[in-house]
Amino acid sequence: MAATPEMRASDGDRDRVAAALREHVAEGRLTVDEFNERLAQVYESRTYGELATLTSDLPDIDLHTLPATVSSQSRPRPRRGTQAGLKAAWGAWATASAVNWVIWLIVVISSVHWVYPWPLWVMGPWGAVLLVGTIFGRDQKRS
Numbered sequence: 592m593a594a595t596p597e598m599r600a601s602d603g604d605r606d607r608v609a610a611a612l613r614e615h616v617a618e619g620r621l622t623v624d625e626f627n628e629r630l631a632q633v634y635e636s637r638t639y640g641e642l643a644t645l646t647s648d649l650p651d652i653d654l655h656t657l658p659a660t661v662s663s664q665s666r667p668r669p670r671r672g673t674q675a676g677l678k679a680a681w682g683a684w685a686t687a688s689a690v691n692w693v694i695w696l697i698v699v700i701s702s703v704h705w706v707y708p709w710p711l712w713v714m715g716p717w718g719a720v721l722l723v724g725t726i727f728g729r730d731q732k733r734s
Contacts, residue, residue: 596640608633608642611652620649677725684721688714 609630616626629645636642691710699706 594639596638596643598639599637600639600642604639604642605633605636608636608646611646611649614652615649677728680721680724684714684717687717 612621612626612629612633615621616623621629632645633642636645688710691713695706695708695710
């Protein structure tokens with residue numbers, strides 16, 4: 592049975608129209624304010640006809656072949672979690688090393704004697720472990 596404009600729309604129908612509106616915002620056809628207005632109307636709509644009027648001035652979108660979906664399937668994704676974790680670990684190491692060197696420098700300036708550069712013992716082993724993890728912990732393809 593073909594859907595007529597007077598037929599009642601389901602929650603799934605409203606969700607599909609909302610997804611299409613989100614895609615139109617992403618492509619720049621709608622502003623955020625226009626999207627918010629139409630989205631409120633989508634969830635107040637009762638019939639197919641009311642839903643159709645909300646997208647009548649917009650081109651049809653096939654939600655199954657969106658550009659973002661096609662491009663993400665065609666190329667392998669980098670492991671961003673690993674990269675972000677590695678950057679965070681190096682950032683923590685650099686911050687802790689800098690704080691230790693500043694403390695050491697203050698002690699050297701305020702004392703009359705030369706003070707052994709103890710921050711080397713803080714940053715050395717930690718940095719060595721991070722370096723080994725960075726070099727040998729890269730994405731390795733598993734067979």
